[in-house]
Amino acid sequence: METLTIDKPTQTADFLPLNGTDYVEFYVGNAKQAAYYYKAAFGFQDLAYAGPETGIRDRASYVLQQGKIRLVLTTPLTSGHPIAEHIKKHGDGVKILALSVNDAYDAFKQTTQRGARVYMEPQTLTDEHGEVRMSGIMLYGETVHLFVERKNYNGPFLPGYQPKESHHHPTDTGLLYIDHCVGNVGWHKMNEWVNFYEDIMGFRNILTFDDKMISTEYSALMSKVMSNGNGFVKFPINEPAEGKKKSQIEEYLEFYEGEGVQHLALATQDIVKTVTDLQSRGIEFLTVPTTYYDELIDRVGHIDEDLEPLKKLGILVDRDDEGYLLQIFTKPVEDRPTLFFEIIQRKGAKSFGAGNFKALFEAIEREQESRGNL
Numbered sequence: 097m098e099t100l101t102i103d104k105p106t107q108t109a110d111f112l113p114l115n116g117t118d119y120v121e122f123y124v125g126n127a128k129q130a131a132y133y134y135k136a137a138f139g140f141q142d143l144a145y146a147g148p149e150t151g152i153r154d155r156a157s158y159v160l161q162q163g164k165i166r167l168v169l170t171t172p173l174t175s176g177h178p179i180a181e182h183i184k185k186h187g188d189g190v191k192i193l194a195l196s197v198n199d200a201y202d203a204f205k206q207t208t209q210r211g212a213r214v215y216m217e218p219q220t221l222t223d224e225h226g227e228v229r230m231s232g233i234m235l236y237g238e239t240v241h242l243f244v245e246r247k248n249y250n251g252p253f254l255p256g257y258q259p260k261e262s263h264h265h266p267t268d269t270g271l272l273y274i275d276h277c278v279g280n281v282g283w284h285k286m287n288e289w290v291n292f293y294e295d296i297m298g299f300r301n302i303l304t305f306d307d308k309m310i311s312t313e314y315s316a317l318m319s320k321v322m323s324n325g326n327g328f329v330k331f332p333i334n335e336p337a338e339g340k341k342k343s344q345i346e347e348y349l350e351f352y353e354g355e356g357v358q359h360l361a362l363a364t365q366d367i368v369k370t371v372t373d374l375q376s377r378g379i380e381f382l383t384v385p386t387t388y389y390d391e392l393i394d395r396v397g398h399i400d401e402d403l404e405p406l407k408k409l410g411i412l413v414d415r416d417d418e419g420y421l422l423q424i425f426t427k428p429v430e431d432r433p434t435l436f437f438e439i440i441q442r443k444g445a446k447s448f449g450a451g452n453f454k455a456l457f458e459a460i461e462r463e464q465e466s467r468g469n470l
């Protein structure tokens with residue numbers, strides 16, 4: 097399968113230098129139980145906590161860490177709280193994609209003067225561990241980007257949070273960092289958000305998948321991958337496309353009741369070990385028919401891994417000019433068919449597995465059909 101590569105040279109200096117993803121915050125109905133799920137099933141560890149016991153009266157937040165990945169799970173404590181409205185509408189989902197910057201005030205200035213809508217005016221939070229400077233702008237749907245500057249801070253997470261003690265320390269599953277984070281936007285909205293990332297954030301469109309490449313009778317969608325200047329942060333954007341059946345993106349938009357984060361791709365250096373581990377802890381993955389593996393080596397050429405474990409686990413492989421990648425997708429991790437995770441191991445490849453879209457979308461279609469949403 098071909099991918100159209102658009103690789104425009106960067107003509108100006110990076111006006112929004114990003115060090116990577118700082119954290120991802122989920123708004124959930126029960127943060128205590130969600131934290132247990134991400135610890136037990138995905139192998140995250142407690143890092144910090146904020147709630148009534150630490151002087152925060154209206155919500156509870158659990159911060160978990162594995163490798164460089166930090167997740168925050170937040171729940172409101174009363175029905176009238178704005179976070180409760182968010183959960184009522186969207187179910188559990190990602191609210192905040194926080195980006196690490198060297199200057200949160202300048203990040204705010206650079207993006208808002210280019211037209212970003214304000215979510216959080218720049219502010220400085222302090223406690224005995226130092227200061228964190230933060231600001232924020234609106235993204236698609238009710239999702240937001242926060243800019244976090246923590247070079248003068250040595251506390252566990254942010255002011256207001258305290259270290260979390262626990263007797264529950266599940267072993268990690270080898271997850272290292274967030275490779276990319278995908279957003280689903282509404283009909284004909286993809287280019288609006290591509291322009292947002294280009295004009296307001298200084299990103300580049302590095303890959304495009306149009307509906308001819310990834311549709312026919314399968315879940316039709318179009319996708320563009322946006323990357324920041326140094327390539328540390330990548331946000332693919334999907335929009336639905338007309339097909340014979342209901343697009344998986346449409347199903348998401350219907351059940352999330354709007355635009356939002358579709359999946360987080362978490363990187364590992366040993367996908368067979370990671371997926372074996374995740375599966376044994378109860379994580380459910382999409383599976384492809386074993387015939388996928390009959391022509392795999394013809395399609396992707398030599399790979400270092402044995403085929404049998406990949407086949408047994410349902411791990412997909414794709415190749416581009418620079419190498420290959422191995423990937424697998426979980427089923428949605430909540431009852432609404434919205435957010436899911438990808439586990440990815442890159443062996444040189446910088447692409448996103450376009451050669452797997454057909455097999456993958458057929459698998460998603462089977463799931464949609466079982467939910468009566470096709």
Ligand code: FE2
Nearest residue numbers: 278361438448
């Ligand atoms: Fe992905």
